[in-house]
Amino acid sequence: MVTPKKPHVAIFAFPFGGHAAPLLSLSRQLATNAADASFSFFCTPKSNGFLSSIATASGPLPNLKFYDVSDGLLGNLPEEVELFMKATPGNFANALEGVVKEMGEVTCLLTDSFLWFAGHMAEERDVPWVTFWVSGARSLAAHFYTELFRKKIGTGPDVLATRHEEPLDFVPGFFVLRVGDLPEGVVFGDLDSFFPRLLHRMGEESARATAVVLKTFDGLDSTILTDLRSKFRSCLAVGPLNLISPLLSEDSHACLTWLDRFAHNPASIAYVGFGTVMRLTPAQVAALAEGLESSGVPFIWSLKAREGLPAGFLEQTAGRGLVVPWAPQSMVLGHVAVGVHVTHGGWNSVMESIAGTVPMICYPTLADQKLNTRLVSHAWRIGVEVDGGVLTRDGVVRSIELVLRKDEGRVMRERACKLRELGKESVENGSSVENFTKLLGILVPGG
Incomplete structure (x- = not known):
């Protein structure tokens, strides 16, 4: 095993929808502010091909490198997501081992929240696990509080039709939201299908993370963020990312x-x-x-x-x-x-x-x-x-x-x-700056 000479952060991206690009944006900001650390970004070949072209357009960073993981023989959405998840954690573990031989042992894992298994990988390596939630604070809370919602509202085929307009005011920050606004799979829909089970497990596992990072800011989501900070070990809102680390895209159609x-x-x-x-x-x-x-x-x-x-x-x-x-x-x-x-x-x-x-x-x-x-x-x-x-x-x-x-x-x-x-204001001299500094301290201690 190569002895690490500097911090090495492994980043696991979820290659579907709008997940990978925001994590890349955050990774670029981290790499810019920690030039002496190495950042290894893992995703599927297709996703990495697109993301690396964006990274090149936005300006290459020598300490941020892309590495491919197996895509699990992708088919068509949503089946390809399930196939990909079935290939985890082995595909990430195998790719990581190869990079460790080249770069040295990782000192922290930064992963998309969907990839909840990374918490166990971090424990095995005795390194911090930081999870990144790409959506809003309330949607994360919806999955964290799934059991509470099911207890208070119930489940079944008639829930959406009969209780659609009922308020969710028993959870902080949900005062304008109704039962019908919850994501499918929390209290209605097929609760035993792949995505609801994945998101439920993700909500539970997030509490084990060293820190949960969200793509929002305190001025937008203060009430629910205050509540989540009482539930998670550390809850860091570092957005809006597109104001602090915008990814430039080629305007190929003018x-x-x-x-x-x-x-x-x-x-x-x-x-x-x-x-x-x-x-x-x-x-x-x-x-x-x-x-x-x-x-x-x-x-x-x-x-x-x-x-x-x-x-x-x-x-x-x-x-x-x-x-x-x-x-x-x-x-x-x-x-x-x-x-x-x-x-x-x-x-x-x-x-x-x-x-x-x-x-x-x-x-x-x-x-x-x-x-x-x-x-x-x-x-x-x-x-x-x-x-x-x-x-x-x-x-x-x-x-x-x-x-x-x-x-x-x-x-x-x-x-x-x-x-x-x-x-x-939050990203120039406010709460997001403070939270980003805390995040950097977790990922790159003393950096």
């Missing part, structure tokens, strides 16, 4: 250049993006397209599969509409011309919208999206759920009209601006 044409008319463009996992049905694509066309507003739409677009839609919206397979979302949302984000309500998108002071129109379908949407619309009041809760032409038109052309939308933007300023 979205920013297209937006520059509308810079003279601030907050006039609708940006439509539903993340990396969610796929709209052809009927939903058609309804959204019809709503965008009928609204008359200029728009950018990040859309991988164009099945469902009405005949003639692209031609009829040419000049005021840009449909691309991928857009550099955080940079688009930071453009002065963008005035509303039509989104699924994922946490990455919520935080990027706040950073860009862009109100949201949310169409949530899974995971924490309904919970986030309720916070956006009722707690922070910086957006709305799509009118009627379903994607229809008229509902899209009414929602866009509200946010872009009425006083309510102007007030939403003002609130988003205030939240951004709170976030900016």
